[in-house]
Every structure is written in structure tokens, then in C-alpha cells.
Amino acid sequence: MKILLTAINSKFVHSNLAVRYLKAFTKDMDYDCKIREFSINDREEKILEEIIKESPNVVAFSTYIWNIEMIKRLSNLIKLVDENIEILYGGPEVSYDSQNILRELNGDYIIEGEGEKTYREFVEYKLQERSLEDIRGLYYKKDNNIFFNGKRPLMNMNEVVFPYEEDENLDNKIVYYESSRGCPFNCSYCLSSTIHGVRFLDIERVKKELSYFIKKEVRLVKFVDRTFNCNHKFTMAIWEFLINQDTKTQFHFEISADLLKDAELELLRKAPKDRFQFEVGVQTTNDEVLNRINRFVNFSDIKEKVDELLKLRNIKQHLDLIAGLPGEDYNSFKRSFNDVYSIKPEEIQLGFLKLLRGASIREEAVAYGMKFSPYPPYEILKTKDLSYEELLKLKKVEEMVDKYYNSQKFNNIINYLVKQFDNPFDFYYELGKYFDKKGYFNRNIGNSEYYKVFLDFNMEILKGDKDILNELLRFDYLNFNKKRGIPDFIGRSIKRGEEEEIKNMLRHKYSFKEYYLESFEIDIQTFLKDSIIIKKKDYYLFGYGGDIIHITEEIKEY
Template identity: 75%
Template sequence: MKVLLTAINSKFVHSNLAVRYLKAFTKDMDYTAQIREFSINDREENILEEIIKEKPDVVAFSTYIWNIEMIKKLSNLIKIVDKNIEIIYGGPEVSYDSNKILGELVGDYIIEGEGEKTYREFIEYKLGKKSISSIRGLYYKENGEVIANGKRPLMNMDEIIFPYEENENLDNKIVYYEGSRGCPFNCKYCLSSTTHGVRFLDSERVKKELKFFIDKKVRLVKFVDRTFNCNHKFSMAVWEFLINEETNTQFHFEISADILKSKELELLRKAPKDRFQFEVGVQTTNDDVLNRINRFVNFSDIKEKVCELLEIKNIKQHLDLIAGLPGENYNSFERSFNEVYIIRPEEIQLGFLKLLKGSSMREEAHLYDMKYSPYPPYEILSTKDISYDELLILKKVEGVVDKYYNSQKFNNIIKYFIPKFKNPFDFYLALGNFFDKKGYFKRNIGNSEYYKVFLDFNLEILKGDNFILGDILKFDYLSFNKKRGMPDFLERPLTKNQEQEIKSQLRGKYSLKDYQLEIFSVNINKFINEGEIVMEKTYFLFAHEGEVIDVTSQIC
């Protein structure tokens, strides 16, 4: 018997943890388990062809809000091509109201909740060694009816089998890993609130498994733990181990900043730069709204710890905000954005509330007149506090914040514009409206165009002169892009003769064939460090690999 464990990931670089868990948990059994991973950007007909070519007896789909619609279509197509292929579903998108969902799908089975033990017993059933009616956590069809076998108790974490294999190619992949399951908090919008308690792997085992990724030189390991630092002893042990390892692998953790202890902060100061990335769910800076969603914390407590981490300057922080929360109107969200922006984390994620199946937020939707899409990802459309049109405005803001602020490639350009507006939100709102007016949200624009936008924006919206902006824009562009083929809108005031004359003063100090020399009318360093515009010639060398050298003092 052959089971095709099928993952349709949101991006090609992602790796699916669920299907690997199932294969690992049954690796001693007498059947063939084959993993195939695709992405939602693949064509459905191509995925179908690859599935059918595998000649599986059973196709197992790992379902999420981003792939369920594609999986429904693929299931129909599979059954049309070969009605004898059985289909089993698992994952969060089918684990609530599973009886009803299986009745609507063409597939044959659903695994509810944690899947390892249920899947193992399902394989035993397929091998003729177990009765299907005895498999807890399984839903199946019999004579047109859906049969439920009752819920399965949560696993002991020690029973989980490490899901990655020695010969597996993880190059250029984002690898997912978990050291715990569950969450100590009860946020109303999150499915983790439906399962109480947190279970941990032994920290010594975690260290050993993380060493596997380090030895394979994995680029990025993302912990899927809902609140990694909810157990002080556990987080300290794992962080200390990773800090002391010689590796270029990065590790991403979702944490609650407000519960960070002084000893953890002291330890994190020792972390090599860029070894860790932290994702912090702020969601809103409105304490009343935080209480409404069962997050009993004050924003001031979160801010204090986030700022302490920023002072360390070695950990990249990603702060989340959610629009559409109960009790938060447009003005309140604007304040939330500005208060988070002032902190200046490396990334700000503007998300939109999703009313997930089984979440208490969906059950309470009527209390706040919440209108949301009935289709995945079940995103909010309006509430009694914020309208659909206002959410559309925030979508524009989100688009330009993600492109410009989060990329960290336009920092000095942004620094030039922010003081020209009442607050940061107003700048991104104006830029988002400008993008919308020009139709840039609806078509792809080239890399250099993302820079040129600012020249047009400055002229049309602020009626400003582009002389100073042009220098700042050129500096940011050359710091992150190839030097050859520099776009025409970036002026080069140096003639070839002038460039050669200046380079003659620098020969012997630099291998000038590896650098591009540029002159600026603005004192760039003074602007970067102090935000002050001083008209003063400065000279920089830009290397192809991103190195930037101020050589002003070396030129007569």
C-alpha cells in the first residue's frame, strides 16, 4: 500500500512539518509513505499530474486556510481521474466541525487534531490489523453517512519522532520545528486557545535536533511554538545552546515580550548578531482592546521589553498589529501604528483579523457586528467600529509598509519624508494612496521603479524639489543594488575625467575595480546619523557585494 503525503505550501521555500511527522511516526510499518511538496503558486493540472503519476492508494492532504480551496479542487479532480484513490485530510482547516466538512468533501477520511497516533492506527486499519471503528480522532464515510469515533487525547511530547531525515535536501528552505505544543494564553482569535496547557520536548533532545540543522547548514529554522518563552528554564537552555554554537543558521521564535525575564535579556545580549529573530504579537496598543481579546497585558509592558531588546542591537524584531479587532476603530488603529512605529523595530506586520473556524472570536462576532468572508482565510470585512472602506485604506498602508519599511532598503529615503508629515501613519497613507492612484498595486513594477516612485511622489504630492532627495535616493539605491546599469533618474555629476582624477588619490588603498565612486552634494553621514541636511560634498565607494566606504576625508 502506498500513501502520498501531500503538502501544498504557501511558498516554495517552506517545508511542511505535518507530513514529515506522519511519515516519521510510521517509518517502522510495512507500507510506502511518499512525501510530495508543492506550493499554491503551482498550476493545479501540474499538481494533479504529479499526484496521479505516483500511483497512490491513498492521498493525504495537509490543510490550512491558504490551501483548502485548491485542495478541494484537486480532490475532485483526483476522484474524476481515479475514483479508487482514497483521500484523507488533516490539519487545522478540517479539525473543527469535521463531521460537516467531510460530508461536503469528496474525500473519504478526516483526522481531527493531532494526527500522529490517529494516522498510525489508520495505516494499521489499511493493512488489515485494526478495526476502523476503534480509531479515535478519525472521521470516515460509511453508506453515505459520516461516522465519528470520538476525540483522541493529546500526545505525550516524548512520543513524537524527529521528522527530518539525514539524506533530506534542505538547501534554501525555511525549516519548521517545534519544541512545544499549546499556548498558555487564551487569545480569542487564535486556535491555540481551544487547547489548554503547554507540552514541551526535553531541552536536551531539542539541542540535539537543532544541531542536526546546524550541521546541515540550514539557512533559517522557524520555531512554530506559539509562545516560545513561556517556560523560562526551557527558553534559557535552548537560547544558551544556540548562542554558543558556531553557525550561520538563523533561528526565528514567536515570543511574548512582556514576560521576558532579566536573566533572559542578559543572556540574549551575548547572542551573535542576526542569530535570532523574534516575532512579537503586539496586535494593538489599545489596552481596552487587548482585554477584549483575552490578552491581559498592557502595551507599556510590551514596549519596555521590546525597547530593551532593540538596545542590544543583535536581534531582529518583527512586531505584529491586527486591524479589525473588537472595539478598535480607525483612529485607534492609527495610534497603534504610530506607537509601534516610534519603537522602530526591523519589521512591522499589519495583519487583518481572521475569524478562524472554532475560535471564540468567531462565536462572538455578533457582539461586535463583525462581517467577515465565509471563504478562507475568513478575513474581516467590517465591524461596528471600523468600516469596509476604512479597512481598504489600511490595506494600502500595509502594502507600502511591507515593501518599503520592512525591506530595510529605503531607510534613508523614509527618514527624509517622515518629518514632512504629522506622523508616520500619514506618510504611509499618502504613499499608499499615491500607489493606488498610479495603479502600482495592480501591476508589477521594476526594482528601480520602486525608487523612482519617491521622486514622482515628492513632485506631485509635496510639490518639493528633488535635488536633495535625489542624493539620498541614490545612496540607498547603490547600497543595495547592482552598480552597473544604474537608472537614468539617478544623476552622476562626475565626468569620466573627474572620476579618474579622484580615483588616482585612492589607488593603493583600495582595489578600485571592485568599487564604484560617487559624489554627493549632501553630507550623507550627517543625514544618516543626525537627520540633518547639510550641503557639503561627500564621496563614497560602493562595492558590488554591498560594502559602502566614506572616502571624503581622503580626497583633496
Template identity: 70%
Template sequence: MKVLLTAINSKFVHSNLAVRYLNSFTKDLEYDCKIREFSINDREEHILKEIIEEDADVVAISTYIWNVEMATRLANLIKSVNPKIEILYGGPEVSYDSRVFLKEHIGDYVIEGEGERTYREFIEYKLANRKVEDIKGLHYKNNGEVFSNGTRPLMTFDEVVFPYEEDEDLNNKIVYYEGSRGCPFNCKYCLSSTSHGVRFHSIDRVLKELQYFIDKKVRLVKFVDRTFNCNHKYSMAIWDFLIKADTSTQFHFEISADILKQEEIDLLRNAPDGRFQFEVGVQTTNDEVLRNINRFVNFSDIKEKVIELLSIRNIKQHLDLIAGLPWENLESFIKSFNDVHSIKPEEIQLGFLKLLKGSSMREESDKYGMVYSPYPPYEILKTDKISYKEILILKKVEAVVDKYYNSQKFNNILNYFYPKFDTAFKFFYELGEHFEKKGYFNRNIGNSEYYKVFIDFNNEILNSSEEVLKDIIRYDYLSFNKKRGIPEFLKVKIDKGEEEKIKNKYRDRYAFREYSIEKFSIDIEEYIKKGIVINKDTYYLVGNNGELIKIL
């Protein structure tokens, strides 16, 4: 018997943890198991061809909000080509209303909830070693009728087998890892609120498994632990191990900043630059809204810890906001955005509430006038506090924030504009409106156009001098792009004689393949360091990483 464990990831670089868990948990059973990973950007015809050519008896599909529609279409196509192939679904998108899902869709089985042991017993059933009706957590069809076997109790977490193979090729992949399951909090919008308690692997086991990724020279490991630092002993031991490790691998953690202890912050000061990335769920800075969604925390506590981490300057921080929460209107959300922006984290994610199946937020949606898409990912359309038009405003702001703020490639340009507007949100709002007016949201624009936008924006919205702005744009452009591709509107001609004189003077010290000679109308270094505009012709060597060397 052959089973094909199928993952349809949201991006090519992602690796699917679920199918690897199922494979590793049944390694000792005598059946043929193969993993195939695709992405939602692959053509369905291609995925179908690859699946059919595997000639499997069972195709198991890992389902999430981003792939469930493609997964069900593929199931229909698979059955059309070969009705004998059985379809087994699992994953969060089918775990809440499993019986209804199986009744309404093409397929033969659904695993509800935590899947490792249920899947193992399913394989034993297929090998004629177990009765199907005895498998807790499984829903199945028999002559078109759906049968359910009841809920399976949660496993002891150390029963789970490490999901990665010794010879597995993880080059250029974002690798997911789970050191704990569950969450100590009960936020209404999150599926973690449907189960209580946190189960941990032993620390020794986690350290051994992390060494595997280090030895593999994996680029990025993302912990999927819902609140990594909810156990002080656990987080301290792992951070200490990774800080001392000889590795270039980066590690990403979702943390609650407000519960960080001083001992943890003191330890994190020793982390090599770039070793850790932290994702901090702020959601809103309105403390009343936080309490009403069962997040019993004050923004001031989060802010204090985030600022302290930022002062260390060795950990990249990503702060999340959620638009469309109950009780929060546009004015409150704008304040939340400005509050978070004032901290100046490396990234701000402006997300939109998704009313997930099984979440208490969905169950209470009528109470707050919530209207959401009935289609995955079930995103909010409006509430009794925020209209659809206001949601669209935030969509535009989200797009320009992600492109310009989160890329960290336009920082000096943004710093030029911030003081010209009442708030950071007002600036991004006006920039988003400008994008829409120019039709940039409806077409792909080239790299140089993303810089030219600011020239047009400055002329049309602020009607102020271009010269200083062009210097700042040119510096940011050269910091991340090759000089030979510099667009015409940013070029500044330097007298050939002056250029030759500079090269002769500095040739012994600098390789001009790595530096460009640039003339600015302001002292660009003073502006970058202090934000001061000094109108003065200056010459610099500008390195590929933005390094500045004053030469005249």
C-alpha cells in the first residue's frame, strides 16, 4: 500500500511540518510513504499530473486557509482521473467541522485535530491490523454516509517523533520547528483558544534537534510555538544554547514581550547580531479592546520591553497589528498604528482579522456586527465600528507600509517625509492615495519607479523643493542597488576632470568597483546621522551597503 502525503505550501521556500510528522510517526510500519510538496503558485494541472504519476492508493492532503480551495479542487480532479484513489484530509482547516466538511466535499476520510496517532492507526487499518470504527479522531464515508469516531485525547508531546530526515535537503528553505504545543492565553480570534495548556518537549531533546539544523546550515528556522517565552526555564535554556552556537542560522520566535523577564533580556544582549528574530503580537494599543478579546495585557508593558530590546540593536523585531477587532473603530486603529510606529521596530505588519472556524470570535460575530467573507481566509469586511470603505483605506496603507517601511530600503526617504505630516499614519495614508490615483496598485511597477514615486508625490502633494529629496533618494537607491542601473532622474554629472582627480587621489585605498563617486548638494552624512540638512556641495564615495567616505 502506498500513501502520498501532499503539502500545498503558501510559498515555495516553506517546508511543511505536518506531513513530516505523519511520515516520521509511522516509519516502523510496513507501507510505502512518500512526501510531495507544492505551492499555491503551482498550476493545478502540474500538481495533478505529479500526484497521479505517484500511483498512490491514498492521497493525504494537509489543509489550511490558504490552500483548502485548491485542495478540494484537486481532490475532485484526482477522483475524476482515478476514482480508486482515496482522499484523506487533515489540518486546521478541516478540524473544526470535520463531519460537515467530509459530507460536502469529495473525499473519503478526515483526521480531526492532532493527527499523528490518528494517522498511525489509519495506516494500521489500511494494513488490516485495526478496525476503522475504532480510530478516535477519524471521520469516514461508507456508501456515501459519514461516520465519526469521537474526539481523540491529546498526546504526550514527547511521543512525537522528530520530523526531519538525516539526508533531507533543506537548502534555501524556511524550516519550521515545534518545541511546544498549545498556548497559555485564550485570545478570541485564535484557534489556540480552543484548547488549554502547553505541552513541551524536554529541553535536552530540543537542544539536540536544534543542533541538527545548525549542522545542516539551515538558513532560517521558525519556531511555531505560539508563545515561545511562556516558560522561563525553557526559553532561557534554548536562547543560551543558540547564542553560544557556532552558526549562521537565524531563528525566529513568536513571543509575548510583556512577560519577558529582565534575566532573559540580559541574556539576549549577548546574542550575535541577526541570530534572532522576534514576532510580537500587539494587535491593538487600545487596552480596553485587548481586554475584550481576552488579551489581558497593557500596551505600555509591551512597549517598555520592545524598546529595551531595540536598544540592544541585535534582534530584528516584527510587530503585528490586527484591523477589524470588535470595539475598535478607525480612529482607535490609527492611534494603534501611530503608537507602534513611534517605537520604530524593523517591521510593522498591518493584518486584518480572520474569523477562523471554531474560534470564539466567529461565534460572537453577530454581537459586534461583524461581516466577513465566507471564503477562506474568512477576512473581515466590516463591523459595527469600522466600515468596508475604512477597511479599504487600511488596505492601501498596509500595502505601502509593507513595501516602503518593512523593506528597510527607504528609511532615509521616509525620515524626510515624516516631519511634513501630522502623523506617520497620515503620511502613509497620503502615499497610499497617491498610489491608487496613479494606478500603481493595478499594475507591476519597476524597481526605479518605486523611488520615482517620491519625486511625483513630493511635487503633487507637498509642492516643495526636489533637490534635497533627490539626494536622499539617490543615497538610499545606491545603498541597495548597483550604480550602473541608476535611473536617469537620479543621475548627477561630475566634471570628468574632478572625477579623475578623485580617482588618482584615492585609487590606492579604495576599489572603485565597490564604490561610486557621488556629488551631493547637501552634506549627506550629516543628514543620515543627525537628520540635519546642510546645503553644501559635498563629494563622497558610496559603498554598495551604503557606506559613506567623505572625500572633498
């Protein structure tokens, strides 16, 4: 008897934790179990071919908002090819209103919620060691009817089996890890609020399992814990362990910034640079709206802790906002954006409210005039406070923030241009309008074109000083791009004779096979420090390995 655990991930670099948990929890059982991972970018006919080639008795799909539509179609195709192949579904997208969902799907079973024990008993049933009617947490079709054997109690976390295998190849993968399940909060838009309480793995076990990733030199481990820092003792132990490791592996955590304690901040001060990444769900800075979604916290408390983390200068922060929350209009969201922008985190994500199956916010949709797509990912279309047209404006801002701000490749250009607007939101909205006008949203543009957009935007819309912008644009470009084949619109400032003279001065100290020399007509160093424009010559070396050296003072000595 063969079961094919099938994951269709949102990106190739992602790995699916759920199917690994199921396989690990049944590894002592006498059946043929295989994991196959695909991505939503793969062709359906190719996925179908690969599934059928495995000759499975059962195909088990891990379902989410990003893959459920593809899985529906694949289920139909599988049944057309071989109606004897049974299909089992699990995951958040089928764990609510499961009876009706199974009626709609061309499959045979649904595991509701936490799946390890239900799946193990399902395997026992397929091995004729258990009755189908004894499996709690399972919906199944029989005689054109759908049956459910009742909910299954939550398991002890230490019963969970570590999901990764010793010889597993995790090169170039983002690896997901879970040290706790559940969330202490009750946010109305989140599925975690449907399960109360938080369960933790044993601390020593977590350390041992994290050592596995470190030994394998995994690039990035993303903790899927909903609020990693909700248990002070647990948090301190894991962070201290990771801080003391000799590794280049990075660890990503979702945290609630307002819960950070002084002792935790003091510990984080010792973390090697970029060892940790923090994702902080701000959602909105409107305290009334926060209360409406059952987040009983003030933005001022979040900001205080985020500012303290920024001062450490060793942890990358990603701050989330959600548009379309109950009671938040366009101007309130604009204020939220400007509030978060003022903190200057490394990344800002503008998300749009999704009314997920099972989330309590669906029950409030009528009260707040929420209209949302009936199709995954169930994204908001409008509310009584925010029109569809206003949401489209926010989507333009979101794209500009993601393309420009989050890349961190245009920081000095943006810092200069933002000051020409009343607030940061207006800058990104105007840039988004310009992008739309030029048709850039509808086609892929090259890397250098992203820089040229600023020059054209400045000339056509702002009509500002093109010489200053060009200097900052050249600096940012050289900072992140190849030094050979610089586009003509960026050009060079240093003259050939001056370049040779400076190289002769400094040849004893620098190998110019490793560095690219450039001059600037403004004091770049002062702008980097104070965002002030001073017109005077400034000189830099840009290393082909990525380092940058300010050499103006060295030149003056000659």
C-alpha cells in the first residue's frame, strides 16, 4: 500500500513541513510512503504525470490558500486517469466547514486540524488494522454520504517526531521549523485564534534539532511559531543557544514586539549581526482598530520596542501592515503607513485583509460592510470605510514599497526624493501612479531600468535638480551592481586623467583590479550621515567583492 504525500509550495525554495511531519510520525509502519514537492509555478499536466508515475493507492494533498484551486483541478484529473486512486486532504484550507468542502471536492477523505495522529490511524485503516469509524478527526465519503467521527484532542508537542531526515538535501531551501503550536492572542483575522493555548517542545530537544540545521549549514530557518516570544524562559534559552553557535545560518522569528522584556533586549545585543530576523505584526497603528480585531495593545508600546531593536543594529526587522481592517479608512491606513515608515525598519509589508475560512472576522463581515472574494485567498475588495478604488491605490503603494524600499538598493535615492513630499506615503503613491502611467506594472523591466525610472520621474513629475539625483543614483547603483558596463544614463563623474593620478597615489595600498574608483560632485559621506546635500568633491572605491571605502581624506593627504 503506497501513499504519496504531495506538497504544492508557493515557491520552489520553500519546503513543506506538514507532509514531513506525517511521514516522520509513521516511519515505523509497514507501508510505502513517499513525499513529492512541487510549486504552483509548475505545469499541472507535469505534476499529474509525476503523481501517476508513482502508482500510489492514496494521494494526500497539503492544502493552503495558494494551492487549493490547483489541487481541485489535479484531483479531478487524477480521478479521470484512475478512479481507484483515493485522495486525502489536510491543512488549513480544508479544516473548517470540512463536510461541505469534501462534498465539493473530487476526493475521499479530509483530516481536520492537527494531522499526525489522525493520519497514523488512517494508515492503520489502510493496512486493515483499524476500523474507519474509529478514526477521530477524519471526514470520509461512504455510500454518497459524508461522515465525521468527531474532533480529536490536541496532542502533546513532545509526541511530534522531528520532521527532517538525516540525509535530506536542504541546499538552497528555506527550511521551516516549529517549536510551539498555538498563540496567546485572539486576533479575529487569524486562524491561530481558533485554538486556545500554546504548547511547547522541550527546550533541550529544540536545541538538539536546531543543531541539525546548523550542521547542515542551512541558509535560513523560519520558525513558524505564531508568537515566538510569548514564553520568556523558553525564548531566552533558545536565543541564547543560537547566539553562542558558530554558524552562518540565519533564523527568522515572528514576534510580538510589545512583549519584549529588558533581559531579552540585553541578550539580543550580543547576537552576531544578521543571525536573527524578526517579523513584527503591527497591522495598524490605529489603536481603535487594533481593539476591533482583538489585539489589545497600543502602537506606542510596539514602536518603543522596535526602536530599541533598531538601535542594536544587528537584527533585520520586517514590519507588517494590513489594509482593509474593520473600521480603518484610507486616511487612517495612510497614517499607519507613515507611522511605520518613520521607524525605518529594513522591510515593510503592506498586506491586504484575507477573510480566511474559520476566522472569526468572517462573522463580522456584514457589520463592517466587507465585500471579499469568494475565491482563495479570500482577499478584501472593499469595506464601508474603504472603497475598491482606494484599495487599488494602496496596491500601487504596496508594489513600490516592495520593489524599491524593501530591496534596500535605492536607499539614498529614496531618502532624497521622499523629502520633496509632505509624507512618505504620498511619495510612494505618486511613484506608483507614474509606474502605472508608463505601463511598467504590465511588463518586466530590467535591473538598470528601475534606476532610470527615478530620473524620468524626477524630470517629468517633480522637475527637481537632476544633477544631485544623478550623483545619488550613481552611488546606489555602484553599491549593488556590476561595476563594468554601467548604463549611459548613469555615466561617470571622474575624468580619465584624474582617475590615473589618484590610482598612482594609492596603488601602494589598493589593488585596482579589486576596486572601482569613482568621484561624486556632492559630499556623499555627509548625505549618508545627515541627509544633507553639500556640493563638493567626494571619492569612493567600490570593491568587486562588495565593500566600499571612502578615500577623500586619503587623497587630500597627497
